[in-house]
Amino acid sequence: MTSSELVDQLTAAGYSNTRARRALLDALVASAGPASPADLLEAGRARHPALGLVTVYRTLEILEQLGLVRKLHLEEGCHSYALSTTALRAEGDDHGHGGDAHGHHVICQQCHRAVEFAGCDIDAVIASVQQQTGFAVRSHWLEMFGLCPTCQEKQS
Amino acid sequence: MTSSELVDQLTAAGYSNTRARRALLDALVASAGPASPADLLEAGRARHPALGLVTVYRTLEILEQLGLVRKLHLEEGCHSYALSTTALRAEGDDHGHGGDAHGHHVICQQCHRAVEFAGCDIDAVIASVQQQTGFAVRSHWLEMFGLCPTCQEKQS
């Protein structure tokens, strides 16, 4: 997903095409792994020095609502954002957190690269939990951690 | 799990039995759902008014290391803590986040009560992710959201 495709999505949704947003989206597309708001501010300022942190927060909120990025919760530092994969966004496969389409990530414990994956087939687990606890499960949230191919090689 | 059992675990692990810790543990056991550090400070001060927030953070960190509480990441407000279930702690079922035994919670979207559940049988999903992405998956993290039995009744 290029940053101008992302801009198109924003304008299609009725948002303006501004310099600040282009800078942020460029930064987001260029970033290797998930990036925190502070990370994105720094990277965005390389493109548009006047960029403000408030705009980073506001734009990420919009992007998240549109399903273009996902907020990851990490052990360290908590929130980071990662672009969502086109294929998965299109799929509309909603076991979703609160009714929104959702995806899940594997995150490298070494280099922190994150990759979205398709097909979280956990209906059996959900059924078991509903039976065990009496809860009506409406959504779930799953993250995996490990080593990416590159870091596996370096390891050995 | 009573609070004095928790104190026993602490002393067994070499930590002192202090008034501040007893107050915090009482508060934790009494709390209905997951509680934030600020929540626990307030509840703990009902028992020991001098209790400080720093001690709340420090004690939660210890309890988490011992596997007695788990840190939940929620959409709103981020970190909260919930006692872990005895049965699950004993089980030593470690698909674990970083090698530690782990458990998962279902959280009520209405009243925020959290219940730990056993048996996250997602080996097939893990295998598929490893195959899809090339990552070597070492641990995972799963939360479910829905309605607890009580809130389901109220709903209808």
Next chain:
DNA sequence: CTGTAAACTGAAAAACATTTTCATTTTTCA
């Protein structure tokens, strides 16, 4: 093109959350 209304921006301040520091108090244990 232009002019205008609506949308957006970023500085600053406020509101929160977490961590560090350090002098004092409490606990443990010989």
Next chain:
DNA sequence: TGAAAAATGAAAATGTTTTTCAGTTTACAG
């Protein structure tokens, strides 16, 4: 019971997110 070690909490430092607001930029109708 006394000394050493561990733990405490106030205060300050650090970090993150939200709110406000006056000024700027963008979109778009004319």
